[in-house]
Amino acid sequence: MGGSGVARMKLAYWMYEGTALSGITRVAGSMQKVHTVIHGPQGDGYVNVMYSMLERFHTIPPFTLSTIGRREMAQGSRARLVETVRRVDAQHQPDIIVITPTCSSTLLQEDLLAVARTLGKQTKAKLIVPNVNAFRDLEHRAMDDFLTQFVAEFATEQPKTEQFSVNLIGPSYLGFHQLHDMQEIRSMLESLGVVVNAVLPYGASIGTLQELTKAHLNICLYHEYGQSACELLKEKFGMDYIVATPIGIRLTSQFVKAIGERAGLPVESYIRQNLAPSGTIARFTKSVDSLSALFGKRAVVFGDYSHAVGMTHLLREIGVRVVWAGTYMKTMEKAFQAAIGDLADEVFVCDDFQAISHKIRDTHPDIVFGTQMERHSSARFNFPCIVISSPAHILNFPLFPAPVLGYQGMTRMLDTINSTIKLGLEEHLVNMFGEDSPGMGEEETAQEQVAVTSDLPKAPDKTTAGEVELKWDAEATKALKQVPFFVRGKVQRNTENYARERGYSEVTLEVIYAAKAYFESKSNQGER
Amino acid sequence: MERVERENGCFHTFCPIASVAWLHRKIKDSFFLIVGTHTCAHFIQTALDVMVYAHSRFGFAVLEESDLVSASPTEELGKVVQQVVDEWHPKVIFVLSTCSVDILKMDLEVSCKDLSTRFGFPVLPAATSGIDRSFTQGEDAVLHALLPFVPKEAPAVEPVEEKKPRWFSFGKETEKEKAEPARNLVLIGAVTDSTIQQLQWELKQLGLPKVDVFPDGDIRKMPVINEQTVVVPLQPYLNDTLATIRRERGAKVLSTVFPIGPDGTARFLEAICSEFGLVTSRIKEKEAQAWRDLEPQLQILRGKKIMFLGDNLLELPLARFLTSCGVQVVEAGTPYIHSKDLQQELELLQERDVRIVESPDFTKQLQRMQEYKPDLVVAGLGICNPLEAMGFTTAWSIEFTFAQIHGFVNAIDLIKLFTKPLLKRQALMEHGWAEAGWLE
Numbered sequence A: 001m002g003g004s005g006v007a008r009m010k011l012a013y014w015m016y017e018g019t020a021l022s023g024i025t026r027v028a029g030s031m032q033k034v035h036t037v038i039h040g041p042q043g044d045g046y047v048n049v050m051y052s053m054l055e056r057f058h059t060i061p062p063f064t065l066s067t068i069g070r071r072e073m074a075q076g077s078r079a080r081l082v083e084t085v086r087r088v089d090a091q092h093q094p095d096i097i098v099i100t101p102t103c104s105s106t107l108l109q110e111d112l113l114a115v116a117r118t119l120g121k122q123t124k125a126k127l128i129v130p131n132v133n134a135f136r137d138l139e140h141r142a143m144d145d146f147l148t149q150f151v152a153e154f155a156t157e158q159p160k161t162e163q164f165s166v167n168l169i170g171p172s173y174l175g176f177h178q179l180h181d182m183q184e185i186r187s188m189l190e191s192l193g194v195v196v197n198a199v200l201p202y203g204a205s206i207g208t209l210q211e212l213t214k215a216h217l218n219i220c221l222y223h224e225y226g227q228s229a230c231e232l233l234k235e236k237f238g239m240d241y242i243v244a245t246p247i248g249i250r251l252t253s254q255f256v257k258a259i260g261e262r263a264g265l266p267v268e269s270y271i272r273q274n275l276a277p278s279g280t281i282a283r284f285t286k287s288v289d290s291l292s293a294l295f296g297k298r299a300v301v302f303g304d305y306s307h308a309v310g311m312t313h314l315l316r317e318i319g320v321r322v323v324w325a326g327t328y329m330k331t332m333e334k335a336f337q338a339a340i341g342d343l344a345d346e347v348f349v350c351d352d353f354q355a356i357s358h359k360i361r362d363t364h365p366d367i368v369f370g371t372q373m374e375r376h377s378s379a380r381f382n383f384p385c386i387v388i389s390s391p392a393h394i395l396n397f398p399l400f401p402a403p404v405l406g407y408q409g410m411t412r413m414l415d416t417i418n419s420t421i422k423l424g425l426e427e428h429l430v431n432m433f434g435e436d437s438p439g440m441g442e443e444e445t446a447q448e449q450v451a452v453t454s455d456l457p458k459a460p461d462k463t464t465a466g467e468v469e470l471k472w473d474a475e476a477t478k479a480l481k482q483v484p485f486f487v488r489g490k491v492q493r494n495t496e497n498y499a500r501e502r503g504y505s506e507v508t509l510e511v512i513y514a515a516k517a518y519f520e521s522k523s524n525q526g527e528r
Numbered sequence B: 001m002e003r004v005e006r007e008n009g010c011f012h013t014f015c016p017i018a019s020v021a022w023l024h025r026k027i028k029d030s031f032f033l034i035v036g037t038h039t040c041a042h043f044i045q046t047a048l049d050v051m052v053y054a055h056s057r058f059g060f061a062v063l064e065e066s067d068l069v070s071a072s073p074t075e076e077l078g079k080v081v082q083q084v085v086d087e088w089h090p091k092v093i094f095v096l097s098t099c100s101v102d103i104l105k106m107d108l109e110v111s112c113k114d115l116s117t118r119f120g121f122p123v124l125p126a127a128t129s130g131i132d133r134s135f136t137q138g139e140d141a142v143l144h145a146l147l148p149f150v151p152k153e154a155p156a157v158e159p160v161e162e163k164k165p166r167w168f169s170f171g172k173e174t175e176k177e178k179a180e181p182a183r184n185l186v187l188i189g190a191v192t193d194s195t196i197q198q199l200q201w202e203l204k205q206l207g208l209p210k211v212d213v214f215p216d217g218d219i220r221k222m223p224v225i226n227e228q229t230v231v232v233p234l235q236p237y238l239n240d241t242l243a244t245i246r247r248e249r250g251a252k253v254l255s256t257v258f259p260i261g262p263d264g265t266a267r268f269l270e271a272i273c274s275e276f277g278l279v280t281s282r283i284k285e286k287e288a289q290a291w292r293d294l295e296p297q298l299q300i301l302r303g304k305k306i307m308f309l310g311d312n313l314l315e316l317p318l319a320r321f322l323t324s325c326g327v328q329v330v331e332a333g334t335p336y337i338h339s340k341d342l343q344q345e346l347e348l349l350q351e352r353d354v355r356i357v358e359s360p361d362f363t364k365q366l367q368r369m370q371e372y373k374p375d376l377v378v379a380g381l382g383i384c385n386p387l388e389a390m391g392f393t394t395a396w397s398i399e400f401t402f403a404q405i406h407g408f409v410n411a412i413d414l415i416k417l418f419t420k421p422l423l424k425r426q427a428l429m430e431h432g433w434a435e436a437g438w439l440e
């Protein structure tokens, strides 16, 4: 950090972009035979949790922590790092070991490069130190730089493939539906007669990197990262590239045409076929139900650059109005303005979670398209919400194919919209006659009200004739209140039955606990 | 301690700042401000997303690069605290330090003192850096920060008289209780209100009507701790808090096992009763009853092999409980062992020949797992899924931190955390998964 200090503090509740560390591990962790040594404190091993939980990894994630602890603070951490790298080299035998800095190692001004230089002569694996500032850089910037570093290191001049071929730059673990997107783009290209030469970083190895230049075209699928690597391949090897995230009708057409032009292939029929009256997209969009359910509805859109731009296009293509669209990618503000300035009533670039939350509240949209955080905000204000961008939660790591890109991606998005907002006829009826039974959102509050009014066991209404009414003493009543409302009634009934059977005249803590032990041990089916 | 092995500390666990997840709910009207980097914030939101929501009473003072090297962080911290005050109106703010605060040697203690004066309510520093501590010790740091709010004397309106404690002087019991010594009992640990109620009820049955707990959810209602106080920890990781109580308050810290499982709860209650001169004979019967209630689960567990990889510092008490269930604990890995505060647990485990590994090496554990072939592995969130794919059955260690596991009544919930994964595996095998071939 040189002579500068750290003196500024900024209040933040949530982060939209991940850290440089998460960016580096997304790139390295998506590749083959690449192991990452994280030089940082114990807690920085949390990247394992993301791979294990969100991606439901079935192998131990390829990350090893070189722990900076109390001892390393006192005696220097070099020895620990050297030991860890040697161990990883021997145990995992990767082709590449990435030694990644963390905020802590950066603040400690550790010279990882120097360590790699000396150590690299002894290890079988090639050692790479990402050229990033782990303290300052954010996820996408780090991914962009690190991909470029990889490409610069390994790409070599190769003869082109016979058939027109492309490289897909972008798909990686922990991205938003990115692996689903990759499949969709692959099948799209197959229909067009274009070959995929390589994907980067997902599944790439040193060999893949070396053979990148066999392709005729690089396709950078997300605007947030990957373009610098394409730029480098253009400069060094004269490779052409496009940057495009094909979401919705127009952006997908542009994407397909751009490829068709370069490949010298006809693409019109592919586009026509997908938008034909018989196709799912047209049938949905043109349907009468969608006229009343969607046309003119007020939506807000917020996300990373690529998904916010794409969704804004898509929504306009199905007749939804975009009251405002925003992104947290502040560095891309100008491009964002240019891309959707004409499509949204207002453009809002901001990375302050609270400000966005307040803006949603004040807008009162019919539907929100946002990240996991906007989902939280929308739930708080009772607006329907669809997550369309990172940061996302486990719900957005679906099992069934769920692309965002291309025509399949659009079809899936229409389905999601369909199941999220009230459909036309249903809404008409509700508006006319009022809600019949509580809807999904209100169910809980309704139940809670019931629970509050019938809260305490003063006069149990279920008492059948002839039964003695049981008294609950103060402590027992207090304990009952602590039971979640949705099972409280059941607990009360069970406890009273238990008490009656055993001849208690009053419910005390002793009775509650004994009843609990009795019923719990009876239900030995594993549910808690 | 000779029989405790020590390894290189390369294992999977959480950073101590993760304890905000339960502490911000336990202490009412509080706000937890974590002074750290982007990494700390990203860690919390990815690791704890399942358990916390966007509008929780905690946030981050994110350190940013600046050309200005300011001598004290007070001014910058003050601005952030002001924003927090405007939005949340907390009665107490905990300022949690992190690795970067340690590395930059920022003095948050002094800043917090200044800010407490400026804002007129407590702004308390807690040392929760991941360099120094592991996962649940974050709770230790926060309780330690709260100690100044624990009064040394009962409030003047309610003087504690010699041999006639005020709290006994209401109701009919006054006469009977006259002879009791003026000592109070304080249980320590951030457990749920319902767990506290259960433990208080048990002790009341045994003749101890007044049991205080630290921390109380309300910062203004912390119990008195002084030379007359008997302190008993509920959690095994509160070592700094206990050390300070011993040193500064002269209170007696009872060394006992932890009230986890019927056996632990019984020993815990017996130790308290002996200390207060109460009859302990009823406890045995209660323990026996508690074990009888667990019988269906015990049948599942007996003879099983269970291994702890080490994560949340609850491993030793849990391993001890399992040995009492007839489980063969093949290894109790744990990040750190405080030999004094865990002495009794250690002794019991060593009597029962349990292999204890402090600060384990995950790679070696993986090898040992192949040898032991445990029926169940208790592991951190970051590795459970891969272990399952390798054919092991796992329980998430973090569940034990979030579940109510103390006392007789909760013993059923505790034991089910172990039986549930085993039953699930069995159920899957009975319903189609035998086809897969890899899950025997």
Ligand code: SF4
Residues within 6 Å of the ligand: A041, A042, A043, A044, A103, A104, B015, B016, B017, B036, B037, B039, B040, B041, B043, B097, B098, B099, B100, B128, B129, B130, B131
């Ligand atoms: S406190 Fe340290 S270990 Fe914890 S998240 Fe922050 S940098 Fe990582």
